[in-house]
Amino acid sequence: MNFEEELNKILHLIENEVSQISSLDELEKVRIKYLGRKSYLANFPSLFKNLDTEDKKKIGFLYNQVKSKIISFFEEKKKNFTESEIDFDFYHPGYKRNLASLNLITQELRKIIQIFLELGFIVIDSPELVNEYENFDSLNIPPYHPARDMWSTIWLKNPPKYLLRTHTSSFQVPFLKKYKPPINGVIPGKVFRFEATDSRHDFEFHQLEGISVGKENNLSHLRFIFEEFFNRYFKEKIKLRFRPSYFPFTEPSVEIDLSCILCSQKGCEVCKKTGWLEVAGAGMIHPFILKEANIDKNKFQGYAFGTGIERLIMLKYKINDIRILHSFDLRVNEI
Amino acid sequence: MKFRIQDLQNYLKRKIDKEKITEILTMKAFETNIEENVLDIDILPNRFADSGSLIGMAKEIALLTKNKIIAPQIRIKETNKNIFQLVKVINRSSQTPFYFGRVILNIKNKPSPPWLKEFVEFYGLNSVNLVVDLANFVMIEYNAPLHIFDLDKIYSVKNSSPKEIIIRESKRGEKFFSLDKKEYELPQNAILITDKKNILALAGIKGSKFAEVDLNTKNIFIEAAIFNPEAIYQISRNLNLITEASYRFERKIIPQRTLKALERISSLIQSLADGDICKGKIMIKKSNFFSKNIPKINHERLKKYLGIDLSKKEIDSYVKKIDNERLDINSEEDIYEEIGRLYGFDNIPKKFNYSPHPSYLDNKIEFNYLLKDCLIKLNFSEVYFYSFIGEKDAEIFAELAKEKIFLSNPISENYKYYQFSLLPNLVKAIAFNQKRYREIKIFNLSKTAERVNEEKYKLAIVCASKNREETLKEIKSVFNYLMKKLNIKTNQVFKKEKFDFSNIACSISLKNEKIGIMGLFSQKIETIYDLDLSVAFLEIDLEKLINFYQPYSEFVYWGDYPEITRDISFLVGKTLDTKYIIENIKKLKLLNFKNIELLDIYFPKEDSHKKSITLRLIFQNPKKTLKDEEVEKEINKITKTLKESFKAEIR
Numbered sequence: 003m004n005f006e007e008e009l010n011k012i013l014h015l016i017e018n019e020v021s022q023i024s025s026l027d028e029l030e031k032v033r034i035k036y037l038g039r040k041s042y043l044a045n046f047p048s049l050f051k052n053l054d055t056e057d058k059k060k061i062g063f064l065y066n067q068v069k070s071k072i073i074s075f076f077e078e079k080k081k082n083f084t085e086s087e088i089d090f091d092f093y094h095p096g097y098k099r100n101l102a103s104l105n106l107i108t109q110e111l112r113k114i115i116q117i118f119l120e121l122g123f124i125v126i127d128s129p130e131l132v133n134e135y136e137n138f139d140s141l142n143i144p145p146y147h148p149a150r151d152m153w154s155t156i157w158l159k160n161p162p163k164y165l166l167r168t169h170t171s172s173f174q175v176p177f178l179k180k181y182k183p184p185i186n187g188v189i190p191g192k193v194f195r196f197e198a199t200d201s202r203h204d205f206e207f208h209q210l211e212g213i214s215v216g217k218e219n220n221l222s223h224l225r226f227i228f229e230e231f232f233n234r235y236f237k238e239k240i241k242l243r244f245r246p247s248y249f250p251f252t253e254p255s256v257e258i259d260l261s262c263i264l265c266s267q268k269g270c271e272v273c274k275k276t277g278w279l280e281v282a283g284a285g286m287i288h289p290f291i292l293k294e295a296n297i298d299k300n301k302f303q304g305y306a307f308g309t310g311i312e313r314l315i316m317l318k319y320k321i322n323d324i325r326i327l328h329s330f331d332l333r334v335n336e337i
Numbered sequence: 338m339k340f341r342i343q344d345l346q347n348y349l350k351r352k353i354d355k356e357k358i359t360e361i362l363t364m365k366a367f368e369t370n371i372e373e374n375v376l377d378i379d380i381l382p383n384r385f386a387d388s389g390s391l392i393g394m395a396k397e398i399a400l401l402t403k404n405k406i407i408a409p410q411i412r413i414k415e416t417n418k419n420i421f422q423l424v425k426v427i428n429r430s431s432q433t434p435f436y437f438g439r440v441i442l443n444i445k446n447k448p449s450p451p452w453l454k455e456f457v458e459f460y461g462l463n464s465v466n467l468v469v470d471l472a473n474f475v476m477i478e479y480n481a482p483l484h485i486f487d488l489d490k491i492y493s494v495k496n497s498s499p500k501e502i503i504i505r506e507s508k509r510g511e512k513f514f515s516l517d518k519k520e521y522e523l524p525q526n527a528i529l530i531t532d533k534k535n536i537l538a539l540a541g542i543k544g545s546k547f548a549e550v551d552l553n554t555k556n557i558f559i560e561a562a563i564f565n566p567e568a569i570y571q572i573s574r575n576l577n578l579i580t581e582a583s584y585r586f587e588r589k590i591i592p593q594r595t596l597k598a599l600e601r602i603s604s605l606i607q608s609l610a611d612g613d614i615c616k617g618k619i620m621i622k623k624s625n626f627f628s629k630n631i632p633k634i635n636h637e638r639l640k641k642y643l644g645i646d647l648s649k650k651e652i653d654s655y656v657k658k659i660d661n662e663r664l665d666i667n668s669e670e671d672i673y674e675e676i677g678r679l680y681g682f683d684n685i686p687k688k689f690n691y692s693p694h695p696s697y698l699d700n701k702i703e704f705n706y707l708l709k710d711c712l713i714k715l716n717f718s719e720v721y722f723y724s725f726i727g728e729k730d731a732e733i734f735a736e737l738a739k740e741k742i743f744l745s746n747p748i749s750e751n752y753k754y755y756q757f758s759l760l761p762n763l764v765k766a767i768a769f770n771q772k773r774y775r776e777i778k779i780f781n782l783s784k785t786a787e788r789v790n791e792e793k794y795k796l797a798i799v800c801a802s803k804n805r806e807e808t809l810k811e812i813k814s815v816f817n818y819l820m821k822k823l824n825i826k827t828n829q830v831f832k833k834e835k836f837d838f839s840n841i842a843c844s845i846s847l848k849n850e851k852i853g854i855m856g857l858f859s860q861k862i863e864t865i866y867d868l869d870l871s872v873a874f875l876e877i878d879l880e881k882l883i884n885f886y887q888p889y890s891e892f893v894y895w896g897d898y899p900e901i902t903r904d905i906s907f908l909v910g911k912t913l914d915t916k917y918i919i920e921n922i923k924k925l926k927l928l929n930f931k932n933i934e935l936l937d938i939y940f941p942k943e944d945s946h947k948k949s950i951t952l953r954l955i956f957q958n959p960k961k962t963l964k965d966e967e968v969e970k971e972i973n974k975i976t977k978t979l980k981e982s983f984k985a986e987i988r
Contacts, residue, residue, distance in 0.1 A: 100776045104709060105719040112706070115698070122692020127699045130724070131742065131755065131789045146567035146574075148382040148587045158755075159743040164789050166744075166755065184693035190702075192724060192784070196746055205748045206723050216693055221677075222644030225687035244682040245364050248381035254643075254674035256682050257368070274370075286642060289670055303642060330762075330769040332718055332779070 005050050005061045009068045012036075012043065020075045026083040033076050043069065103335035107208060107327060110315045111190055114210060117234045121227055123186045123212065128173035130192055134163040140175040141251040142290040149250045154196040156205070166194035170211035171251060171308060174287075177213055178295035183302045184216035190311070201323040208311035215287065215297065215304030221256065224284055224305040228258060232281075236263055236318060243278055252285025252306060263317060272317070279317065282309035338389055341459060342374045348395035350405040361401050365678055383665045385588035390480030392594075400658060400679075409478060411597070411604045413614055418442065420615040423488065424558055425499040428621050430506050430528050432565035433540070435592050437599050438619035440488060442556045444468065444612035462581060468550050468557065471605050473581075481561060481590055481598035482582035484530070484538055486548035488556040492534040502558070503531045504540070511536070515543045515578075527572045528564050541569045541586040542578055557606075561599035563590050591662050631659060632669050642670070643677045644685050655679050701794060704883050705782055708796055711822045715815055717778040717798060720770070722762040724783060725752030730761035733865065736836050737854075737876075738787045756785050759797035760838075760876055764858065767799060768866045777801040777870065782879070794879040801870035809841070809857055812873035816845070816855060819877075824887035830916070831855070838862050845877075847885050853877035896931075896957050901968045904936065905975065906951040907985040911940065915950060918983055922952070925978060927971045929963055931955045949988070 016036055023029045036043055050061045104112075115125050134145075143149050153168035167173075170189045181187060189211040197205050214223065225242065232240045241261035249255045259278035261267050267277035284307035289299045312324050319337055321327065327334060342355055355371060362369040367388070368379040380388050387393050392409070399406050420440045428436055446468050449457070453474060454464040462473050472483040486502075493500040507513075507527040513536050514520055521539070528540035535547040541564040550557060566587050573583040603614050636652055647655075655676040659666060666675060677685075698706075709719060726734075731741060731754050738757035747753045756762065759781045767777050780798040798815055802808045820829070831843040834854065842856025855875045862868065909918070915938060922933060936951040954975065956968045979985035 100716060100774065100778075102713045102716040102718050102778070104713060105721045107721060108709065108719055115702075119696045119698065122694075122696050124694070124696050125698045125702060127701045129790075129792050130784050131786055131792060133789075144567075146570040148566075148570060148584075152382075156748070157745045158789065159745040161789060186692050186694070186696075194724075196748065205752075206725075214690075216690070218641045219690060220642060220644035221682065221685050222688040223690040225685060226689050229687055243364075244685060245368070246366060246678040246682060247368075248383045250383075253668075253670045254677045254682065286670070286673075289668065328721060328723065330720055330722055330766040332720060332770050332774060334721070335718055 003049070006064060009046075009061075009064055013068050013071060016072050017075055020079050023079060026080070026086070029076065029079055029083070036072065037069075037076070043072070101336070103332075106315065106319075106334050106337055107311065109335075110318070111208065111210075111311055114231075114235060114311065114314070115188070115190060117231055118188045118210075118212070120234075121186075121230060123188045123214075124181070126173075126177060126181075126187055126189050128170065128176070128189050128191055130167055130194070131158070131164060132167045132172045134165060136176065137165055137167050137169070137172040140291070140294050141171055142288050143250045147250070149248075156194050156196045167191075168195055169193050169308060170209040171306070173211065174213060174251065174291055174306060175294045178215065178292070178297060183297060183304065184219075186212075186214045188212045199325060201325070204312070204324045204328055206328065207324065210309050210311060212284075212307040212309075213287070213304065214306075215292075215302050217302065219304040220286065221254075221284075221305060224307060228282070228284075228307070232260055235314065238263060241267075247283060247285070249283055249285060251288050251291050252283075253288045255283065255285035258282040258284055258307070260317075264320065281313065281317075282307050284308070338378055338380055339459075340376045340378060340391070340394060342376060344391055344456070345376070345395050345398065348392055348407050348409070349399060350407060351402075353398065353404075354402075358398060358402065362398070364681060364683055365401050366397055382588050385585070386480065386591055386664045387660065387662060389585065389588065390476075390594075391478045393480055396660065400660075409601055411600045412608070413600060413604050414607065415616045416442075416613040418613065418615045420617045420619065421499060423499050423615065424502060424619065426502045426504065426619050426621060428504045428623075430504045430540075432506065432526070432528050432568045433504050433562060433621075434565070434623040435563040435595060436504060436619065436621040437561040437596055439559045439599055439603050440557070440615040441559070441603060441606055441612040442488075442615065444555060444557060444606060444610045446550065446552050446554050446610055448552070466550065466552055467610050468554065468606060471609065472559075472602055475598050475602045475605065476581070476585070478601065479594045479598040480585055481595040482541065482585050483598060483602055484544060484560040484562075484582075485550050486530075486537055486544075486558045486560065487550050487554045488548075488558045489554075490548040491537065491558070492532040492547075494533060501533060502537075503533075505529055505531060513539050514545055514547075515539070516546055516549060518546065521576050521578065524572065524575050526568065528568060530560065539572070539576075539578075540564050542573050542576075542583045543580055557612075559599060559602055561595045561602075563592055563595055589664050591664060593662060631656065631661075632667065632672060634669055634672050638669075639673050639676065642673050643680075644688065645677075645680060647676075647680070652676065701879075701883070704879065704886065705794065707822070708819070708879070709780075709782060711819055712780050712798065712815075715778070715818060716776075717780050717800075717815070720763070720766045720779045720781055722766060722781065723752060724756050726754045726756050726758075726761050727751040728753050730765075731757075733838055733862070734758055734761050736838075740787045742786055742789070756783070757787050758785060758876060759783055759795050760799075760874055763797050763799050763874070764862065764866050764868070764872070767801060767872060768868060771801070771869050777872075795876055796879055796882075797874065797876040799872050799874045801868070801872045803870055805841075805857055805871040808871050808873040812855060812875050816875055823882070823885070824890040825882075825885045826887075826890070827885050839874075847881075850881055851878075852881045852885075896959055898958055898960070898962045900931065900955050900957045901963050901965070903954050903956075903968060903972050904951055905954065905972065905979075906949060906988040907976075907979055908941070908944070908947045908949050908988065909979075909983050909985045911946055911948045913948075913983060918950070918979070919952070921978065921982060922975055925974055927956075927974065929956045929958045929967065930971065931957045 155168050156166045158164040170191050173189050193209050194206050197203055243259040244256045247255040247257040260281045262273035262277050262279050264270050264272050269275040273279050287304050287306050292299045312327055359369045359371045370377045388397050423440050446466050449464050449467050449470040453470050457464050457470050457473050460477050464470050472485050476482050491500045507523040507529055509525040511523045513523055529536050530538040530540050537548045538544045564586055566589050569583050569586040573579050606612055741757055742755035778800045782796045784792050785795045786792045800811045827847040830846040834842045834844050836842055839856040840859050844851050845853045853876050858872045932955040934953040936953050938950050940948050976987050
């Protein structure tokens with residue numbers, strides 16, 4: 003076979019055929035016929051593979067030249083045709099997709115955790131089933147003290163004196179024993195209360211406990227951290243208010259109020275016309291707790307705080323019933 | 338506690354500015370709300386002793402607003418008759434540190450005048466008669482619960498004098514009959530006020546009928562005492578009997594005020610119900626009144642502790658203001674708190690503090706993030722539910738736990754157990770959502786436990802469709818994806834299991850360690866939970882899985898020369914272990930062998946004893962392009978083995 007002649011023949015044959023094509027569809031069909039994977043041209047190299055090196059090189063070069071010319075015929079021809087019109091309304095809804103999503107509490111908790119990571123806190127996991135010592139006694143809440151009534155408890159039948167933690171503070175002493183000061187940490191998690199439910203209370207919800215112990219950590223540092231946290235979480239410039247409170251495990255204890263983000267402190271239903279929202283309890287860690295954790299109160303001091311996650315989510319999204327967040331309903335994720 | 342402003346005003350010289358006082362109390366003492374002329378003040382347990390009363394609150398207001406206190410009038414005219422001729426009190430209770438008393442004779446008891454009736458009713462008590470109501474009035478004034486006995490009703494042997502009142506502690510099972518005629522079976526060590534015959538009062542909690550003061554009462558014994566707050570708390574909780582008195586005793590009582598209250602009630606009874614106050618009073622004191630030494634404070638530490646800058650002079654002026662009757666101020670830090678609140682916690686400025694260490698996320702929490710993110714990529718949604726399981730569900734899924742955490746006071750029948758598996762609630766979540774969502778692919782990742790101190794995070798995943806086989810394939814592909822993303826290359830073993838809730842199921846093991854279960858819920862479950870579709874499940878114990886997790890795996894180069902793949906389909910006996918067949922092929926010394934993949938397994942309808950397996954074999958040589966003939970030779974070795982060792986029919 004004269005490979006040179008053969009290639010030139012193909013070139014002219016295709017040039018001729020392409021020139022007579024009158025539609026885009028037809029052009030594509032012819033293109034596949036001559037340039038497709040199973041076409042004569044595609045398999046042509048196997049015909050000259052047994053030539054000696056010199057000839058193989060020559061024919062190979064010519065083959066490539068012819069092939070690229072043919073490709074350009076098709077491309078040139080394509081320019082002669084304009085794309086055919088179809089009707090499409092861009093208000094068409096597209097296909098409905100089932101969007102996978104994290105539960106809203108998870109989504110928000112991640113944001114909250116991220117902020118505390120950025121503020122220099124470690125984030126630690128902790129148990130939900132604890133004993134009476136961890137939940138109460140270690141926190142300076144002795145048995146038969148009326149402060150115990152501040153946390154109504156779900157108890158286990160067995161073993162005795164075990165319970166579902168009523169607050170994430172149950173991990174304060176174990177935390178301080180394990181992560182020695184100076185240390186900043188947050189402990190997020192579920193907590194449980196033996197309580198009748200209503201739109202603002204549920205028997206299971208999430209808290210985030212914060213602990214910061216160092217040489218001189220005090221409420222002024224807590225104020226910085228909290229202002230930063232709320233500004234970042236609500237993406238708004240907020241104000242804070244510290245007022246006295248009582249928790250057996252902090253001394254002094256403060257209640258932290260957030261300027262009402264719903265009414266910009268003009269007074270609304272949610273803030274009960276006060277302009278302030280109660281969002282966290284905090285204080286200086288009581289010497290009793292430091293002692294339980296074998297920390298010398300003359301060397302170290304620090305603050306602790308606790309906040310309810312659902313409360314923050316409800317404020318952010320204007321959700322008026324906590325039970326919505328805790329239902330099976332997948333629609334919650336779509337908020 | 339709710340206070341009428343008019344009542345507080347009686348004890349203060351200057352007029353109370355009601356708008357201002359709400360704000361000041363809230364910022365410096367207690368959360369306070371105002372409604373018309375009533376202050377609703379949330380006095381927390383540590384301050385109830387000093388502030389849970391009109392005089393206490395007036396003192397607090399005086400301190401915060403530079404007002405002055407007007408002390409209540411006390412005028413007592415004693416007669417010559419000595420109290421000790423009439424009453425003898427014997428204290429056999431170690432839990433009664435202070436017991437004071439007076440006797441008044443010849444009183445004229447009557448219904449209360451309207452102002453008093455209104456007063457006691459406002460403070461949440463029932464109006465009974467003048468003497469009883471005055472006792473409650475004084476309780477509200479001083480936060481000192483008093484008890485008044487009809488002296489004539491106290492039993493004594495043959496009317497001998499003095500009558501004996503014995504304070505003692507109960508034996509287990511003793512019966513107490515309260516004023517409202519209820520019978521209580523007492524636990525051990527309840528404090529009792531008794532005569533030689535009857536229990537006159539359950540001390541600090543409630544009186545009995547036996548020495549009740551009524552309109553005919555002439556002669557009275559007034560008790561002003563302090564009982565161990567812990568004992569009162571314990572007994573009132575034990576009997577589920579919480580009264581105004583027990584509430585106050587639990588929160589401690591200031592002894593000085595109790596003694597004052599005794600004088601005040603005597604003075605009031607004398608002026609409003611006549612009567613002759615006997616000379617002297619019962620004064621049992623097991624310890625001294627606290628003569629309080631204000632603890633020493635360190636000025637530098639105080640400033641560091643509160644984060645505020647105060648001069649020595651300022652600090653001293655705050656310290657001077659501290660009331661020595663305050664029971665909650667005992668330590669150095671208590672003083673700091675007091676100074677802090679008077680200065681105003683809200684005046685503490687914000688200050689930046691460097692974190693002493695880098696921050697990081699707990700391993701477990703990070704692992705949970707990773708798993709949840711994987712599932713989102715597979716189009717699964719996370720569903721929330723409470724961490725509890727009801728009796729019925731616990732029974733259906735009983736095989737999943739050897740032991741269960743049973744709650745002693747569950748919220749309801751539906752929440753009797755702390756969850757040991759996430760599957761029961763996940764099934765319910767499907768039933769709840771199936772009508773609204775076309776495709777059900779959901780998961781939950783939460784803590785579970787069978788025993789305390791052995792909490793485990795579990796991950797449970799379910800998906801649903803009409804075709805049972807397709808559903809199982811879907812859940813299996815989720816498992817494969819997770820293993821890939823966690824870089825777990827450990828040998829997986831799937832052992833067939835049968836459960837009450839699943840006839841088609843398996844346990845999953847990695848390196849002989851069981852890490853979870855997978856399967857299809859049985860029709861029984863579909864019926865019980867009203868499921869529209871066939872549901873496949875996967876539940877994994879994450880405490881175990883995390884041990885196999887590799888954060889990343891080593892890079893394997895894909896090679897310079899093309900791969901040649903060959904698919905082989907064959908029929909073998911249904912019961913043959915697929916994994917065993919593959920392992921045998923891997924053991925053959927095949928040339929240029931790169932990998933083997935299991936493409937499909939199905940069960941042909943034509944032959945119920947057989948299963949069809951399709952394997953993909955991949956060959957590659959790192960140094961050259963492989964020729965078909967070279968691969969063909971190796972494939973022949975495989976088909977030979979399949980035929981000889983497994984009686985396979987190649988298709």
